[in-house]
Amino acid sequence: MKKILAVVGSGRKGGNTDMLADAFIEGAREAGHSVKKIFLGGMEIKGCLGCNVCRYGKPCIQKDGFNEIASDIREADLIVFASPLYFWTISAKLKAFIERFYCIAEEDPEPPLGRYERYPVRDCALLMTAEDNYFWTFEQAVSYYRFALVNYMGFRDRGMILAGGCGGTNGRRAITETGFLREAREFGKKLYQE
Secondary structure, eight states, X not given: OOEEEEEEOOSOTTSHHHHHHHHHHHHHHXXXXXXXXXXXXXXXXXXXXXXXXXXXXXXXXOOSHHHHXXXXXXXXXXXXXXXXXXXXXXXXXXXXXHHGGGGGOEEOSSOGGXXXXXXXXXXXXXXXXXXXXXXXXXXXXXXXXXXXXIIISOOEEEEEEEEOOOOOTTSOXXXXXXSHHHHHHHHHHHXXXX
């Protein structure tokens, strides 16, 4: 069975994104996987400063919540990135979390495709919620996910759930009125079935 790290980049516990992540987690646990959930909304995670003090094998100079979860990243087989859609992309909390992967990279003497470092390669998945549900709603967020995590860092994409039409910005959760929670549960349950 797999070790899964579910990282929720929402600021609202119990909101649409948190519920979507919980549904995924429920399915993954049913399938026998070990899942740890991290809610970034309650943590201080600063973005990368680009100072390069962390190169290579030195700890990041920033003392915040990322240091507490770096070992979880290294141990995970799969990292699930869960975010609400904010200004057509992932949340700032999740973006800051991803930026800090820079401090756990290793030197790569033969970097492919312009990379300068080697990241701990993991499987990854994307869970997102949004009020809107246009054909282009998630385009920018998916592009970032594919470029930064899959193409650049080298993670292996295991899939995504893009839950559009989940209610307004007034705080009303409407994901329960869609089929996305059931879909996320099944996604978690069948993720590693051959």
